[in-house]
Amino acid sequence: MELIIGGCLSAFTLYAATKWNKSDKDKIKHTFRNLNYKTKDYEPKHFKTHRTDDYTLYSYHVPYGLVDDDKLQVLEKVLNKPVKITFAKTKLHIKVYKNRIPTNIAYNWLKSDGWTLPIGQSLDGPVMHDFDKIPHMTIAGMTRQGKTVLLKLILSHLIYCNPDDVEFYIIDLKGGLEFSQHNYKQVKKVASSPLQAYDLLKDLAVDIELDMAHFKQKGYNNVLNTNIKRRKFIIVDEGAELVPHKYMDKEERKKLDYCQYALSNIARVSGALGYRLVFATQYPTADTLPRQIKQNADCKISFRVPTEVASRVAIDEQGAQDINIKGRAIYRTSDKQLIQVPYVSDDEIKGRFKEYVSSTTKTAKRRKDTVEFG
Numbered sequence: 001m002e003l004i005i006g007g008c009l010s011a012f013t014l015y016a017a018t019k020w021n022k023s024d025k026d027k028i029k030h031t032f033r034n035l036n037y038k039t040k041d042y043e044p045k046h047f048k049t050h051r052t053d054d055y056t057l058y059s060y061h062v063p064y065g066l067v068d069d070d071k072l073q074v075l076e077k078v079l080n081k082p083v084k085i086t087f088a089k090t091k092l093h094i095k096v097y098k099n100r101i102p103t104n105i106a107y108n109w110l111k112s113d114g115w116t117l118p119i120g121q122s123l124d125g126p127v128m129h130d131f132d133k134i135p136h137m138t139i140a141g142m143t144r145q146g147k148t149v150l151l152k153l154i155l156s157h158l159i160y161c162n163p164d165d166v167e168f169y170i171i172d173l174k175g176g177l178e179f180s181q182h183n184y185k186q187v188k189k190v191a192s193s194p195l196q197a198y199d200l201l202k203d204l205a206v207d208i209e210l211d212m213a214h215f216k217q218k219g220y221n222n223v224l225n226t227n228i229k230r231r232k233f234i235i236v237d238e239g240a241e242l243v244p245h246k247y248m249d250k251e252e253r254k255k256l257d258y259c260q261y262a263l264s265n266i267a268r269v270s271g272a273l274g275y276r277l278v279f280a281t282q283y284p285t286a287d288t289l290p291r292q293i294k295q296n297a298d299c300k301i302s303f304r305v306p307t308e309v310a311s312r313v314a315i316d317e318q319g320a321q322d323i324n325i326k327g328r329a330i331y332r333t334s335d336k337q338l339i340q341v342p343y344v345s346d347d348e349i350k351g352r353f354k355e356y357v358s359s360t361t362k363t364a365k366r367r368k369d370t371v372e373f374g
Helices: 002-019 024-034 070-079 147-161 194-218 250-269 291-296 308-315 346-352
Strands: 045-051 055-061 083-088 091-097 116-122 125-130 137-140 166-172 187-191 231-237 275-281 299-302 328-332 336-340
Touching: 024 045, 024 055, 024 070, 070 083, 070 091, 116 147, 116 328, 137 147, 137 308, 147 166, 147 231, 147 275, 147 346, 166 194, 187 194, 194 231, 194 250, 231 250, 250 275, 250 291, 299 308
Parallel strands: 137 275, 137 299, 166 187, 166 231, 231 275
Antiparallel strands: 045 055, 055 091, 083 091, 116 125, 116 336, 299 328, 328 336
16 A cells, blocks of 8 residues: 555656756745655755856755655656765755766777776766776676677777786686687686686686785785786686586586685685776576675666666665666676766777787786785
């Protein structure tokens, strides 16, 4: 009964406000009243309006005992404009944007500093991700929603900006179809099956042990405190293929268990050594997105997923199940933003990196860095 009443109330609010030819501020006030958004006789009190070229921000004092409410999301339909609602210290801020996020954004091949890259466009402008500040990332999303495009954006931008200092170890569990064509010198190894992934991760484990011993010997605790420029990215495209199943023989299950352990170990202890994990899966569950990886990846991205449960696994809250635009995703770090990921094609990437094409994919070379504090 409460759901029926709530649905009718939201529908009435939407109908009444859209028919009422008043300002956005008046419509917001009208919506508060229709939603009964108040405490006793105390309603939110408007105290400031701030206008820019891109948005108008309406700020309200909110009486004690009144908190942000999901029902306020109806304002986006009432105003027929993008709306962002934030609540802090008894103040409610409603930002009403003039334009929507573009549905198509071409990657612009502009260089950025360090290990940052343009992860997408939000209502507030370009969103940059810094892999030295947030080393590990998980990506969820159904097929053909933009997940692999984002992985290739990461690959191409980091090669473009750091051609001599980046290494990639790619576990492409779509049979190697997506990344085998990108055989650049920066791509040290591509695994196209779970058993090849086992071999790749065993080799990486040796490198990690050597790096760990080297750091201990020198008294270093983080690559950011050294003059080491090199970063090693492990990209996993479709991590669900690394989940052991009952029909597998004992040896195969054992190897897949090791793959999950090795990736979790990279997420837990290898970030300080300069390793960066990007782990992607189509259908996030407790099995396909291991807990240690999720807990140690402070950046979580989700394109459209099939259910609310999958959204909660991917980004710890609902919302990703409602995305209906290809390339649109929720980017969640300490904050949450809706973004449109730039598109970069295979032909663009191959055209840019002809000089880096290698006839074979090499295994990782042993350390050659001289490390000093700086």
